[in-house]
Amino acid sequence: MVIFIEGSEDLTLNIELTPEKRTARAFVPGHITGLFRIYDTHKDPLQRGSMGAGFSVAAGTLTTITAIETEEPVITTKYNERNIQALVTETVVEKLSDDYNVTLSVEVIHESDLPIGVGFGASGAGALGTALAFSSILAPEIDFTTASQYAHYAEVVNHAGLGDVIAQTVGGLEVRTKAGAPGIGQILNVAIPDDLVVVLAGSTGLETKGVLTDPESRDRINIEGEKSIKEIIANPSFKSIVRYSKEFSNAIGLETPRIQSALTNLHAAGFVSSSMVMLGDSVFCLCDRNEIPEVQSIFHDFWDDNEILVTSFSRDGGELRG
Numbered sequence: 001m002v003i004f005i006e007g008s009e010d011l012t013l014n015i016e017l018t019p020e021k022r023t024a025r026a027f028v029p030g031h032i033t034g035l036f037r038i039y040d041t042h043k044d045p046l047q048r049g050s051m052g053a054g055f056s057v058a059a060g061t062l063t064t065i066t067a068i069e070t071e072e073p074v075i076t077t078k079y080n081e082r083n084i085q086a087l088v089t090e091t092v093v094e095k096l097s098d099d100y101n102v103t104l105s106v107e108v109i110h111e112s113d114l115p116i117g118v119g120f121g122a123s124g125a126g127a128l129g130t131a132l133a134f135s136s137i138l139a140p141e142i143d144f145t146t147a148s149q150y151a152h153y154a155e156v157v158n159h160a161g162l163g164d165v166i167a168q169t170v171g172g173l174e175v176r177t178k179a180g181a182p183g184i185g186q187i188l189n190v191a192i193p194d195d196l197v198v199v200l201a202g203s204t205g206l207e208t209k210g211v212l213t214d215p216e217s218r219d220r221i222n223i224e225g226e227k228s229i230k231e232i233i234a235n236p237s238f239k240s241i242v243r244y245s246k247e248f249s250n251a252i253g254l255e256t257p258r259i260q261s262a263l264t265n266l267h268a269a270g271f272v273s274s275s276m277v278m279l280g281d282s283v284f285c286l287c288d289r290n291e292i293p294e295v296q297s298i299f300h301d302f303w304d305d306n307e308i309l310v311t312s313f314s315r316d317g318g319e320l321r322g
């Protein structure tokens with residue numbers, strides 16, 4: 001097993017791959033954060049992260065990795081058939097390649113329901129899918145937690161996220177009770193009502209990196225997040241997570257005019273299990289299946305049709321696929 005916690009002595013393994021292409025796949029659900037508190041000052045990226053609450057959704061990302069030995073390392077990434085520069089995905093591949101002392105041409109293909117940059121967990125899903133699939137090629141004996149830590153590492157060092165990956169390893173409705181990577185952070189799962197579906201609407205415009213590195217935003221998030229998380233831990237339930245997500249959203253001052261108007265209309269129509277998605281110009285609404293058309297109608301006043309996604313809770317976390 002490779003240990004890569006920053007500050008420890010580097011341990012590397014020499015892996016010999018056959019000249020043939022090796023392929024592996026993994027699926028990871030999306031993730032919606034309702035509230036959080038930042039913990040990112042520790043020297044070791046695996047000790048950084050967030051406390052908070054959120055839920056995983058069935059809409060997610062299927063990642064396919066193809067690797068072959070080469071003289072010079074090459075990484076290419078496609079997202080829904082488009083070539084992209086994916087710093088988080090590349091960091092996962094580079095870190096695993098360095099730790100296992102291999103030089104490979106690696107093709108990463110993400111097939112996803114999740115738009116990028118709107119707060120639906122696309123970055124975490126891509127990172128975790130890459131870590132699970134690529135590590136299974138390099139070292140089939142690697143355990144799930146260690147593989148997942150590479151994804152958390154990549155998210156944190158690129159300021160792309162703090163708590164999505166650990167939540168996406170377990171799925172469900174969760175309270176993150178201790179910050180850190182999988183195996184370090186801690187999660188409490190909360191029962192999900194059986195009859196609810198998830199309707200999401202979102203677009204780009206609120207950059208995670210910008211918020212996480214802005215001192216004023218960080219202070220507001222941490223003050224309000226700490227209060228809300230204490231209340232949820234004292235009474236962990238679906239209702240308390242929704243309640244304190246709404247209070248957190250109102251208090252931190254990141255709601256755009258579109259978010260404010262959409263939430264006002266949703267709440268006026270009786271859709272009280274609705275709040276801002278952290279972090280995006282985005283909103284979630286949890287409703288009964290027969291209420292989907294009405295929720296979509298409200299969202300259509302503020303977002304385009306291709307920015308609205310109907311999905312369900314995912315009770316399972318990321319996993320390798322055959």
